[in-house]
Amino acid sequence: MNDRAAFAVTVDLVVLTVRGADLSVLLVRRGTPPYEGRWALPGGFVDLDEDLSVAAARELAEETGLRHPAGHLEQLATYGTPGRDPRGRVVTVAYLALLPDLPTPVAGTDAADARWLPVASVSPDMLAFDHDRILYDGVERARAKLEYTPLAAAFCAAEFTVGQLREVYEVVWGRHLDPRNFHRKITTTPGFVVPTGGITVGDRGRPARLFRRGEATVLHPPMLRPPLD
Amino acid sequence: MNDRAAFAVTVDLVVLTVRGADLSVLLVRRGTPPYEGRWALPGGFVDLDEDLSVAAARELAEETGLRHPAGHLEQLATYGTPGRDPRGRVVTVAYLALLPDLPTPVAGTDAADARWLPVASVSPDMLAFDHDRILYDGVERARAKLEYTPLAAAFCAAEFTVGQLREVYEVVWGRHLDPRNFHRKITTTPGFVVPTGGITVGDRGRPARLFRRGEATVLHPPMLRPPLD
DNA sequence: CAAATAGTGTCTCTGAGACAGTATGAG
DNA sequence: CTCATACTGTCTCAGAGACACTATTTG
Numbered sequence: 001m002n003d004r005a006a007f008a009v010t011v012d013l014v015v016l017t018v019r020g021a022d023l024s025v026l027l028v029r030r031g032t033p034p035y036e037g038r039w040a041l042p043g044g045f046v047d048l049d050e051d052l053s054v055a056a057a058r059e060l061a062e063e064t065g066l067r068h069p070a071g072h073l074e075q076l077a078t079y080g081t082p083g084r085d086p087r088g089r090v091v092t093v094a095y096l097a098l099l100p101d102l103p104t105p106v107a108g109t110d111a112a113d114a115r116w117l118p119v120a121s122v123s124p125d126m127l128a129f130d131h132d133r134i135l136y137d138g139v140e141r142a143r144a145k146l147e148y149t150p151l152a153a154a155f156c157a158a159e160f161t162v163g164q165l166r167e168v169y170e171v172v173w174g175r176h177l178d179p180r181n182f183h184r185k186i187t188t189t190p191g192f193v194v195p196t197g198g199i200t201v202g203d204r205g206r207p208a209r210l211f212r213r214g215e216a217t218v219l220h221p222p223m224l225r226p227p228l229d
Numbered sequence: 230m231n232d233r234a235a236f237a238v239t240v241d242l243v244v245l246t247v248r249g250a251d252l253s254v255l256l257v258r259r260g261t262p263p264y265e266g267r268w269a270l271p272g273g274f275v276d277l278d279e280d281l282s283v284a285a286a287r288e289l290a291e292e293t294g295l296r297h298p299a300g301h302l303e304q305l306a307t308y309g310t311p312g313r314d315p316r317g318r319v320v321t322v323a324y325l326a327l328l329p330d331l332p333t334p335v336a337g338t339d340a341a342d343a344r345w346l347p348v349a350s351v352s353p354d355m356l357a358f359d360h361d362r363i364l365y366d367g368v369e370r371a372r373a374k375l376e377y378t379p380l381a382a383a384f385c386a387a388e389f390t391v392g393q394l395r396e397v398y399e400v401v402w403g404r405h406l407d408p409r410n411f412h413r414k415i416t417t418t419p420g421f422v423v424p425t426g427g428i429t430v431g432d433r434g435r436p437a438r439l440f441r442r443g444e445a446t447v448l449h450p451p452m453l454r455p456p457l458d
Numbered sequence: 459c460a461a462a463t464a465g466t467g468t469c470t471c472t473g474a475g476a477c478a479g480t481a482t483g484a485g
Numbered sequence: 486c487t488c489a490t491a492c493t494g495t496c497t498c499a500g501a502g503a504c505a506c507t508a509t510t511t512g
Binding site: 180185188 | 472474475476481482485
């Protein structure tokens with residue numbers, strides 16, 4: 001057994017949020033080799049007595065500065081090709097986090113610099129290790145999950161308008177959606193959203209009703225991504 | 230770094246096939262502690278210089294006795310709760326394999342006994358480690374993937390009839406499907422199946438055209454699971 | 459012949475896309 | 486007032502469910 005126990009295990013986080021017109025990812029600039037100066041997904045080593053999901057939640061809390069961030073955290077996939085980390089045989093369990101745009105700025109404890117970067121502005125050679133692949137897989141997972149789950153609400157505050165939820169879909173998918181059909185879809189799919197009774201004030205246009213997430217975990221029927229063009 | 234490298238990494242396989250009226254899983258009876266005598270998913274330790282997917286393919290070939298089994302192999306999820314293996318801190322990367330019913334019987338090299346068991350007949354306390362959880366996740370993944378991918382064909386031989394493909398759906402989902410609507414759906418969804426020109430002989434009823442898998446990787450529109458009852 | 463399975467056609471209803479029209483705020 | 490956004494309603498078309506019906510084999 002002991003001769004088998006020669007792997008290091010890390011968790012890496014694909015933390016996504018919608019900021020303005022961009023789907024953005026939380027990246028940290030590496031201050032030490034390997035890949036010093038390159039951007040990397042936040043993450044770190046799993047403690048020997050620590051569960052994987054606990055390690056992911058711990059890293060998320062450390063990097064965002066929030067103890068119990070709202071939003072969503074799920075396992076994404078595991079990457080363990082030999083040589084992916086020059087320091088040795090490191091297997092990383094990647095997690096995907098979807099968060100509302102944070103009111104507090106990101107304050108990393110161990111990273112030189114932590115920043116939200118638009119996913120579209122990230123080129124593969126900017127990133128350390130195989131993090132370009134992990135980021136790509138995370139973004140694809142998020143795009144797919146918006147179709148058949150109510151997870152888009154994880155990008156929003158606790159209460160949100162139909163328009164804000166539509167912006168999430170438009171930013172993540174990079175597609176324009178018809179506001180009227182979207183409104184009908186959202187409000188007629190059972191368990192998707194629940195009106196809170198509240199109303200927005202001070203914005204442009206007619207005030208909008210506020211909603212919170214419903215009880216549904218899957219959407220029936222799904223919210224289909226429109227075809228390209 | 231070296232003090233971090235204290236994990237063992239294994240791959241475990243959820244190997245599913247359709248045999249007769251049952252969705253069945255390949256299980257091996259453990260001949261050594263821990264959990265001696267209990268059933269377990271086939272799997273084993275990952276070599277230090279071996280890629281995870283290679284280790285999974287190697288284990289699959291060893292357990293099925295086939296060098297390049299047809300069908301489908303994909304990563305499922307990773308399980309690493311401390312204490313899940315009494316021998317130490319073992320993280321397992323689970324893979325899901327979908328195979329046609331094997332003409333050759335299973336010949337395990339290292340396992341005392343290897344057998345196909347209907348998934349419905351497997352109770353959680355029969356299984357070692359957290360393999361009940363992994364099996365459940367694998368079955369759910371397979372059921373979900375039949376909806377939006379053409380993966381049902383991975384359960385069939387290279388050439389198959391519409392009726393055989395329908396049986397796969399019926400067995401995996403545990404639902405009856407209307408043969409006529411199913412036929413229309415299969416043959417009109419672009420890229421799902423391609424007629425080979427062949428025809429079955431000797432069966433009961435009218436001979437059926439033979440098909441092989443098409444080029445599509447996702448189904449548009451998806452093949453929706455009928456609601457319960 | 460009957461039984462069984464393959465395959466086609468037809469009706470209906472749901473739901474999505476397209477888009478007119480109304481409601482209600484800010485400036 | 487105009488402009489912007491929220492919301493409602495209406496038309497049409499694609500696709501799924503529920504069948505009737507025909508085709509082709511075995512026994």
